[in-house]
Amino acid sequence: MSKNLHSSQAFPRPLTTVDVVIFTVIDDQLHVLLVKRPTGDSEPYPGMWALPGGYVDIERDKDLEACALHKLKEKTGVVSPYLEQLGSWGNARRDPRGWTATHVYFAILPYESVELHSGSHATDIDWFQLKDDGVGHELAFDHSTILATAIARLRGKAEYTSLPAYLLPDTFTLSELQHVFSVVLGRPVDKSGFRTRVLSANLVEEADGVRSGYSRPAQLYRLKTPQNPTYFPRTFNPRKD
Amino acid sequence: MSKNLHSSQAFPRPLTTVDVVIFTVIDDQLHVLLVKRPTGDSEPYPGMWALPGGYVDIERDKDLEACALHKLKEKTGVVSPYLEQLGSWGNARRDPRGWTATHVYFAILPYESVELHSGSHATDIDWFQLKDDGVGHELAFDHSTILATAIARLRGKAEYTSLPAYLLPDTFTLSELQHVFSVVLGRPVDKSGFRTRVLSANLVEEADGVRSGYSRPAQLYRLKTPQNPTYFPRTFNPRKD
DNA sequence: TTAATAGTGTCTATAAGACATTATATG
DNA sequence: CATATAATGTCTTATAGACACTATTAA
Incomplete structure (x- = not known):
């Protein structure tokens, strides 16, 4: 077995997740879809609002975009939105469970096309109106930063696309x-x-x-x-x- | 232990890597820096040229950008280049060793600032002149696709930045x-x-x-x-x- | 006929593109 | 003084911005 392959397997692997920033317009205002974190004792950021997302399932997801589309469909029922990659965020501190890297996509949908699907309670998923560069309160993980980047991208691209x-x-x-x-x-x-x-x-x-x-x-x-x-x-x- | 935490640890994790597309101009022509893959039996794409990059070291790299900067300094000696995130590519097929996701950065350097540092041989790292959307031959992994994306980004942004x-x-x-x-x-x-x-x-x-x-x-x-x-x-x- | 919104026209300011002209150094 | 390149000027064209005006429907 080659040195390189051996060392690759020896490396502790960061956790890989995918998050999706989903925008729509409701009553002439931009909104973003957020989900509430579970409240278990060992959960990070329990009860806080976060971007929809989660771990990549290497059995189910054939690639990162498929994973993002899956999470989008799961929450909204929408199957063919406008979807583009926003960027990735990875470091040792963003998740208390260890070194994680998230691949973030952003989607744009007409509100008419959406049917929200919550996991167990109808109250753990909702649209939040955007004010300036966020929703007016902190989000779980580094999702406030990610959301601000997505808003800047959407507004920026609206200038020339x-x-x-x-x-x-x-x-x-x-x-x-x-x-x-x-x-x-x-x-x-x-x-x-x-x-x-x-x-x-x-x-x-x-x-x-x-x-x-x-x-x-x-x-x-x-x-x-x-x-x-x-x-x-x-x-x-x-x-x- | 919560169900969510438990399931997160049960997930087999994709391998996480960082690659860097490094551009410079030599003799009035755009060039990109490539490194030669090792030739061991169990190495993927042995002897082929690839973008510089490798596994994230969660002990050494405090975040993804630090990892990219480290790889850049290692190869070129340059410490403060222009560096931006290009995107990420992740799926089950790009690396024969399994499901991998790579975070790709692209850097732009003045040629005068570079001192190439090869691992062992001076012949396993070199600048390649760009023609159209690549270097004229296939690269390891999906690096031809990644390089084409980087070239499009550089040329595209040159139009308005x-x-x-x-x-x-x-x-x-x-x-x-x-x-x-x-x-x-x-x-x-x-x-x-x-x-x-x-x-x-x-x-x-x-x-x-x-x-x-x-x-x-x-x-x-x-x-x-x-x-x-x-x-x-x-x-x-x-x-x- | 009026209200409301769709759709078009006019004028101006700004900046790019093309190309000519002037400025300033060296040999 | 000749030559080469820096730096500026002139003219045209394209389009955004502002805003006025016309068109077409329902009540």
């Missing part, structure tokens, strides 16, 4: 799209400029039908490439000096 | 900066537009001294915030339709 579109159902009007951008960006978005931007970026195509209400009906659109976000050639609101 | 600046030493002229951007982007960059872009982005400040040659001497500059790259408000060459 079509990411917020994944917060809407399959078909939507341009006004709805504009509105969800303004929710994520936290500031008003000009209608005319937004429409030019979206249409010239080839982001959407017309869908059948219109959204009718107490005013002029609005054309429905759908994403042209729902698999990947579109990159705009510029950010919103170029900075002035 | 100051990343290529980290390929230069502390002080440089604007012409040198322009040139290294053109090397990374793989296309010529207009002098006047580039200078306006760089100066109005507040990216650099004047350093003492000039670079003299057989023509008008050039003012030396340095990065204003060497810790973080600067984001430009637009990409280069907005696409035409």
